[in-house]
Amino acid sequence: MSDLSDLIISAIIRYAWWSGPIIGLLAFFESLVVIGLFVPAIATMVAVGGLIGAGFVDPAPVFACAAIGAILGDWLSYALGRSVGPAIYRHRWLRGHQLAFARARLFFRRYGFIAVLIGRFLGPIRSTVPVVAGAVKMPHIPFQIANILSALLWVPALLLPGYFAGGRLAQFDFAADHLMLAAIALCSVPLLMGWIALRLLNKPRLRNRTTATAS
Numbered sequence: 001m002s003d004l005s006d007l008i009i010s011a012i013i014r015y016a017w018w019s020g021p022i023i024g025l026l027a028f029f030e031s032l033v034v035i036g037l038f039v040p041a042i043a044t045m046v047a048v049g050g051l052i053g054a055g056f057v058d059p060a061p062v063f064a065c066a067a068i069g070a071i072l073g074d075w076l077s078y079a080l081g082r083s084v085g086p087a088i089y090r091h092r093w094l095r096g097h098q099l100a101f102a103r104a105r106l107f108f109r110r111y112g113f114i115a116v117l118i119g120r121f122l123g124p125i126r127s128t129v130p131v132v133a134g135a136v137k138m139p140h141i142p143f144q145i146a147n148i149l150s151a152l153l154w155v156p157a158l159l160l161p162g163y164f165a166g167g168r169l170a171q172f173d174f175a176a177d178h179l180m181l182a183a184i185a186l187c188s189v190p191l192l193m194g195w196i197a198l199r200l201l202n203k204p205r206l207r208n209r210t211t212a213t214a215s
Contacts, residue, residue, distance in 0.1 A: 005040040009047050013056065020061025023048055024069035027155070031073025031120070033080060034097055036127030042158060049162025059163075063155055070120070070151040074130040078143055081134025088135055097128070104128035108136070116146035120154050 008026065012019045023045065030041035045066065051057040081088055088094065089101050104125040108115040116138070119129030133143055 005044045005047070008040075008044050009051075012048060012051065016051075016057050019048065019051075019057045020065035023062050024065030027066045027069035028073040031070050031077065031127060031130070033077040033127050033131045034094060036073070045155075045158040046162040049159035051162075052159065053163040059159075063159065066155045066159075067151045070154060071147055074116075074120070074147045074151070075144070077127065077130035078134040078138075078147070081131035082137060084135070086135050088131060100125055100128045101132065104132045108132045112138070113142050113146050116143060117150050120150040121157075 008022060012022055015022075026039060026041050026044060030036045030039040048057060048062060052059045052062065084091070089098070089105075094101065104115075104119070107119070107125060108129060115129055116133055120126050122129075130143075130147070
């Protein structure tokens, strides 16, 4: 875990009543174009899930603020792409991330709405897909639907592993088996989304190789 992540966790332990806003800001910055590549949101949120499971932190404000922060971060990235247009790819601040933008553009061109929905779960392109969606003028409503749905899946998928590792499961007695199954299902969301995305991205390559072999 990075020094920044350790610092955030220490602040949350010391000021537990500020845990919601702190995690909200973390999720917001993690969703911003390029900046999100340097924010340790995943490790920090898993650790915060452990604090929730141990009873140190109230889950409701953390979940709400994290979801809101993630939604607003993607929304702002989308708005930047929409206002600047394709010229944003050549901006001097983004020149070192051309590969990430190229992958995001290819992914979005092929899958549109689905790319926005699962892009949040893909590290290399998670903070660039919303910009691409804005730059190509994806309609607001479909974008926001995908944005909100992905945030509502992403937050519990990161919090739940730490939550149940923190020992909260033992308090549920007869419902423990059902809760564990639900936790496993939700914790599998990032892996499933990543697998689907990789399959989608590699599908044209496989098809091209098959065609080349046949010829």
